[in-house]
Amino acid sequence: MNEPRDHCHRCGNCCLKGGPALHAEDRELLIANQLALAQLITIRKGERVFWPGDAKPAPTDLELVKLKGQGGDWRCLFYSMQTDGCSIYDYRPLECRIFQCWAPDKLKDIIGQETLTRNDLLHPDDPVRAYILHQEQNCPANRIDDLTPDATPDSAALRELQELVRIDLFIRSQAIGQLGIAPELELFLFGRPYFIMLAPFGLAAKETADGIRLEPAKVP
Numbered sequence: 353m354n355e356p357r358d359h360c361h362r363c364g365n366c367c368l369k370g371g372p373a374l375h376a377e378d379r380e381l382l383i384a385n386q387l388a389l390a391q392l393i394t395i396r397k398g399e400r401v402f403w404p405g406d407a408k409p410a411p412t413d414l415e416l417v418k419l420k421g422q423g424g425d426w427r428c429l430f431y432s433m434q435t436d437g438c439s440i441y442d443y444r445p446l447e448c449r450i451f452q453c454w455a456p457d458k459l460k461d462i463i464g465q466e467t468l469t470r471n472d473l474l475h476p477d478d479p480v481r482a483y484i485l486h487q488e489q490n491c492p493a494n495r496i497d498d499l500t501p502d503a504t505p506d507s508a509a510l511r512e513l514q515e516l517v518r519i520d521l522f523i524r525s526q527a528i529g530q531l532g533i534a535p536e537l538e539l540f541l542f543g544r545p546y547f548i549m550l551a552p553f554g555l556a557a558k559e560t561a562d563g564i565r566l567e568p569a570k571v572p
């Protein structure tokens with residue numbers, strides 16, 4: 353029988369499930385160059401996320417900025433498989449310092465409190481803000497939950513999702529082309545591409561001569 357825990361056994365499970373969302377006091381890590389914007393990903397308002405303790409993902413009504421994943425999943429960018437540990441342990445963000453898997457309520461107390469957004473981390477005059485606003489106004493992430501239940505072949509819902517995928521890709525390419533943005537900043541500035549967010553709903557984007565088409569994803 354497993355002994356009850358009262359300290360960290362360095363199993364790494366918390367880091368394998370995803371990096372932390374950043375809070376106001378984590379801004380100091382960016383100011384001190386201990387973290388960089390290229391190491392962050394934005395979770396847009398309306399995207400589905402796993403909240404601590406929840407079995408199912410649910411849409412967030414807050415924009416969040418998290419540490420990126422690695423290896424194509426949510427395993428924290430700073431988790432080292434070689435050492436089974438955190439490679440930025442001395443300056444890990446607030447949620448990592450507070451989280452204790454044997455006492456998860458401590459983290460629950462700060463979830464969603466004073467969390468950082470993209471605009472908190474961008475200069476007020478940064479021209480990319482206009483592109484982010486354009487994205488939020490013209491392809492909000494919460495349309496995914498609204499539309500996917502009705503997105504049957506040839507439906508209006510599917511056509512609207514296709515248009516949202518197209519607009520999202522257009523805004524990203526315009527920002528990168530016109531402002532010379534480094535590609536590694538894309539996930540921080542614009543979050544995950546719309547077509548990637550649709551994959552868990554069984555929809556795959558395909559480029560055709562007539563533009564983007566959404567089709568049922570092939571089951572591997």
Ligand code: SF4
Binds near residue numbers: 371432438441
């Ligand atoms: S920053 Fe470190 S402690 Fe926090 S999730 Fe990543 S690897 Fe784990």
